[in-house]
Amino acid sequence: DAKTTxxxxxxxxxxxxxxxxxxxxxxxxxxxVYWYRQxxxxxxxxxxxxxxxxxxxEMASLIITEDRKSSTLxxxxxxLRDTAVYYCIVRVGGLQGGKLIFGQGTELSVKP
Amino acid sequence: xxxxxQWPATLVQPVGSPLSLECTVEGTSNPxxxxxxxAAGRGLQLLFYSVGIGQISSEVPxxxxxxxxxxxxxxxxxxxxxxxxxxxxxxxxxPKGGGGGYTFGSGTRLTVV
Numbered sequence: 001d002a003k004t005t006x007x008x009x010x011x012x013x014x015x016x017x018x019x020x021x022x023x024x025x026x027x028x029x030x031x032x033v034y035w036y037r038q039x040x041x042x043x044x045x046x047x048x049x050x051x052x053x054x055x056x057x058e059m060a061s062l063i064i065t066e067d068r069k070s071s072t073l074x075x076x077x078x079x080l081r082d083t084a085v086y087y088c089i090v091r092v093g094g095l096q097g098g099k100l101i102f103g104q105g106t107e108l109s110v111k112p
Numbered sequence: 113x114x115x116x117x118q119w120p121a122t123l124v125q126p127v128g129s130p131l132s133l134e135c136t137v138e139g140t141s142n143p144x145x146x147x148x149x150x151a152a153g154r155g156l157q158l159l160f161y162s163v164g165i166g167q168i169s170s171e172v173p174x175x176x177x178x179x180x181x182x183x184x185x186x187x188x189x190x191x192x193x194x195x196x197x198x199x200x201x202x203x204x205x206x207p208k209g210g211g212g213g214y215t216f217g218s219g220t221r222l223t224v225v
Contacts, residue, residue: 034213043202043216044156087155099146099171100204100214102156 004088009107012082018075020106022088025069032091033064034100035073037084037108044087044102047073078110114139118203118217125224131176131190133220135203138184143205145186146214147178150200162186163208198224 005023012018024033032051036044048055048062050071055062061074075082087105118135125131137143147159158171160178168178175194179187186203203217 036214038156041200041219041221043204043219044214046213046215049213099158099161100206101158102148104155 004090004103006086006088006103006106008104009109011109011111012075012078014080014110014112015077018073018078018082018108018110020073020075020086020088020108021070022072023070024088024090027068027090033062033068033071034089034091035060035062036087036089036100036102037082038087038105039081039084047086049091078108080110080112082108083110084108114205114215116203116205116215116217118220120220121218122221123223125193125222127195127224128192131188131193131197131222133188133201133203133222135186135188135217136184137186137205140205140207141183143184143207145180146204146206147186147188148202148204148216150202152199156202160188193224195224198222 032049034049035047037047038044048057048060050062050064052064052068064071085105085107087102089100091100115138145162148156149159150156160168160170162168162180165180165183175197176190201220201222204214206214
């Protein structure tokens with residue numbers, strides 16, 4: 001199973017872009033990169049996922065390098081409510097749908 | 113739209129007592145279902161997953177068991193709780209196939225005393 005490496009914590013100023021990096025150097029060709037976040041005492045919330053192309057939705061953008069060994073989640077205008085633990089996950093498994101294995105994530109603190 | 117229900121929200125149980133946590137999904141059929149646990153200050157640990165009725169896979173040996181009696185119902189149980197079973201329990205579902213995201217329930221905070 002491909003593993004991910006994330007910095008344990010990051011700070012970001014309110015209104016600025018938050019760029020959260022993730023390394024997944026052992027990712028295989030059919031594995032997706034997923035990002036979730038967990039606000040304290042709540043269930044994780046899906047943010048975005050991608051396979052090889054960059055993706056954007058109303059919450060964030062996902063930039064995946066051409067060799068797919070790393071990715072960056074971008075929150076374009078961070079707010080205080082974006083303070084959370086952000087998990088980068090590589091999804092394992094086959095056609096039945098794979099398991100999401102969570103690491104320790106990055107604790108993002110958005111400061112006024 | 114799909115929704116996931118998990119209850120109760122909080123639970124305090126004595127050591128040695130039984131446990132039953134229930135999770136149901138609405139608005140979809142044949143989902144993959146998952147139970148996760150999060151101990152205080154730590155990441156989420158996958159406990160069980162199920163790809164169909166009666167099909168349960170256990171990820172870690174423990175004092176807990178899971179069952180899926182109906183397509184959209186997933187139950188987490190224990191016959192005798194231990195102090196170490198305390199934690200935040202989360203149910204999740206995902207569609208079949210490789211690209212779908214997971215949707216998590218709101219969780220049950222279990223304290224074993």
